[in-house]
Amino acid sequence: MNNRRNWLKQIGLGTIGLGFIPFETFANPFAEDYILPDFDNSPILLRSNENPYGPSPLARAAMEKSVNNSNRYGWDLWSELISAIAKKNNVSDNNILLGAGSTEILDVVLQYSALQKGNFIMAETSYDYWTASSEKLGIKKITVPLTQDRKHDLTAMLKAIDSDTKMVYICNPNNPTGTICDREKLVSFINEATKKAIVFVDEAYINFTKEESLSNLVIENKNLIITKTFSKLYGLAGARVGYAIAHSETIEQLSILKSSTNMSVSVVSASAALASLNDEKFIQQVYSSNNEVKKYTIDQLTQLNLTCIASHSNFIYFSLENYKKDYFKQLENHNISGTKIYEENGKWTRITIGTMREMQLFIAALK
Known part of the structure; x- marks a missing residue:
């Protein structure tokens, strides 16, 4: 533990994962009345749902400080980030798996679902860029139309599940429509659907709502996987930090499909993510x-x-x-x-x- 603390102090992140920012030179380079920047960008990029304000002030400071430690593997830093994420989501450390953005988590879950050939179900229209390799992996994509008001048709999706269904994907809020599932109906859907298949809920945009994450459900449900990202609200799209939240046994199975469990997140990116969790302002x-x-x-x-x-x-x-x-x-x-x-x-x-x-x-x- 002391070695971990010493290493983190070298990059100015000591004990951030525990909810403290003890170093004045790190915590106070920005005024309390910090105003979001309004950059004069050209071209104006309105295509990829990025945060236009950039990383938070604390994340920028952390990234700068951590560059000098990029010659070292971030074993302790990754552990610290996992602990901070787990605390944020009211789960345990063994319920978290890091990835280079939620895209890597999407890829890993697709591979996991394809271990036994069959199909997976998702809405049409929804975020599907990650599904291009599904056919090559031997798992067929089945789409279910959205409702007239552009919401997931959970009733139809439940009916679409058959004996070959390995996974159901739900983007909530949905991309590109911006709609959100009624929480009570979604929980009911998950309870039924996970009796037959994995339900994979993509919560990339949940922080733009007042909705509570479904993360608490993974403690008991081995067939529920949730993914979140630092790309959107936290402004770290280019830093590539995402994570899965799932039952500890499911995390173990997903980890097997990664050659290095959490190492796809760089020291610089992990430092930024850890600092971002503390920049509530x-x-x-x-x-x-x-x-x-x-x-x-x-x-x-x-x-x-x-x-x-x-x-x-x-x-x-x-x-x-x-x-x-x-x-x-x-x-x-x-x-x-x-x-x-x-x-x-x-x-x-x-x-x-x-x-x-x-x-x-x-x-x-x-x-």
Whole structure:
């Protein structure tokens, strides 16, 4: 334990995982009235649901301090981060598995599900970039349409489970629609579905809501796996830090599929993640700003006669059906990067919520 503390102190992170920030040179380089930056970005990137404000002040300081220790493996640091994550989610250390972003966790769970050939079920439309390798792994993807209001149809998904189903994937809140499942209905679904298959819940955007994580359910349920990430609210998309929360026996099985259990997270990235968990001021500012800018953007899109889906995330799903101009050309002409059409019927697309200035420029581009 002393060796761990000494190593962490060298990079300015000593005892952060225990909820303390004891080093004044680390904790106080930023004023109490720190204001979220509004960068003059060009191009304006509104395509990947990134946090437009960057990493938190404490995370930036931690990253700078940890660079000099990048010649060493971060055994103790990884353990400290796991403990901090476990505490944050009210589970034990052996319920956590680190990954290079939640994408690596998605890949590992897909591999785990494919150990016994069959199928997996997910909604259409949902986050599916990670599923491209499913056929090569010998597991078939089955999609279930969303409801008319763009929510997961849990009843239909439950009915779709058959004897060959190995896993059901639910992105909650859902990407790209921004909708969220009713918690009581989702828990009921999990209780039934996990009798037959793994239920994999992606909570990448849960921190943009007041909804409670489902993490407490993994203590008793071996067939429930949850993934979370530091990419979105915490502003560490490029640092690549994500994690799985699952029953301890399930974590053991997932770990076998990784050549090095937690080593895909670098010392610099782990330091940033650990510090981020303690920067509550920054997190609250990002949360509040996202809601403020989201409301402004939805109001403006509505005034342009564009239908929006109520969003529980840091992006907005809206229809271009009534838009008379070439939407993507308008973005290109104003050096704004958006995404694509997700549903041809209704011309539904998604836009990330940037800073207020960025979204004002986005709206101006559409006009």
